[in-house]
Amino acid sequence: MTESTAMASNDDDEPLLNTIVDNSTTSNRRCPTCQGTGSVSTSPGLVALIPVDDVRLKRRHTFLWIVLTIFFCTLIALAVIATILPRSVHLSIKNPIVIDATDDSVRNSTDYRLTFIHQSNIQSDNWVPIRLINLTTLVEHQLVPIGPNAQKIYSHQMYLRPLGTIQSNLTVQLDFNENSMAYRACQGIFRQMLLFKVQTILTYADFLLGRIQTTNNVSYQYVLCNRGEWKPHETVLVNMTTSNSMKI
Template identity: 25%
Template sequence: MVRPAKNSNTTEEPDVIKAMEKVKTMKYSPPYGATNGTSTGDTCPTCRGTGRIPRGHEGQLVAVIPCNDVRLKPRRTKLYVCVSMVLCLLLCNLILFFLFPRSVTLTPVSVLSVMVYFTPDTVEMEVTNLVNISNQNFVPVKIVEFTIQGLVSNAVVGKTKISNMTDIQPRSQNSYTIEIDLPLADKGLNTYCKSSSIKIHTLFLQLQMTLNISYLSHMEQLSLDTYEYIDCGTNSTTPHPVR
């Protein structure tokens, strides 16, 4: 009686397949702590040998990369730094250029008219002047207060204060008409102005102007003294320049 021989391929085939799968797994997913895929080690505690990070744990894990990784050496770093510095310097220069305080100028133009009124004891004069205020800044200038006082023979004879003047727009000039009342109570001046034997009653008038302005969050005061000749014996409505 002849017994059939056992087929060894059927018993060895499952072991061969398992060995090949193990080699393949070790090749692509080496054990935790292995460097060449051949050394033994523990399973990675993060992915547990699957090679994937568990969902929902991305914010709790830290990736470790070698120092020579290209991601740690971004390209054109010096170029970006230089461009940023140039842009910052340009922006600072522009801010300084537009916000740097510039001059605000007060300039008398002319005497528009002089109205004279005689009373028994005084000579009342109403002098109208034209002044220009120029703004060289790139921001508006607010006129807080304008004060003008008149002096005759070093004595103050009249004073006017104005606080409702319009603002001056950037890089512009405004003209303002300023009126000041000058009552003359001095007996000598009264006699001089009312004398009919004198054809031209000339007075030397000194005007002291003070301008308070506000711009760029600070206050500034401008002062100006001007001198002009007026006729206190008759009305004068012919404009003439201020000396």
């Protein structure tokens, strides 16, 4: 058995030994596999022959992939930050040039309550919703604040959609006594106009951190005041006192 194995190995090696080598071209070159012995000796490790054009020998471009990954991650992060970053909210007035008082206006010989509708537009430049909290209107006549302040409180789930616009109507009630110029101007039967300075303040919460922020708008508005029902002095006085105590 040993002799047959040895003969087989010699027969296997014989083509390598009998290979004709052109000394003119390879006289100074040695076979990298057999090292010129004509046979492949047993080595402790494995020997693999890989073609030069094998995919595994090509460059991986690792640095390029790392740079591209960092670039796209930075781009996505900037896009997310730009989307959720708080932006401004605009508050504009949509009243007509002259507002007519409503029929809820009441008067008597000593007091006058003027009621009119104040219309505002709320426009958001945010790419995310914002939560509306309240809308407050402060009125001045001849640099004198006229009360009470009108306020509209939104529900807890009142959100303004991204890049959205909403119109909000606020009922404003102003109380004048007999010593005020507004009362004397609106006492007659002719239609008179009062010029008011109206400051509207919107309170809202942003989406990112829920921070409370405000925006305001100041406008000058004409209001027709010769409208409303004449009532006895006691009736108007009781209504004004009750409403003021409830607001306090």
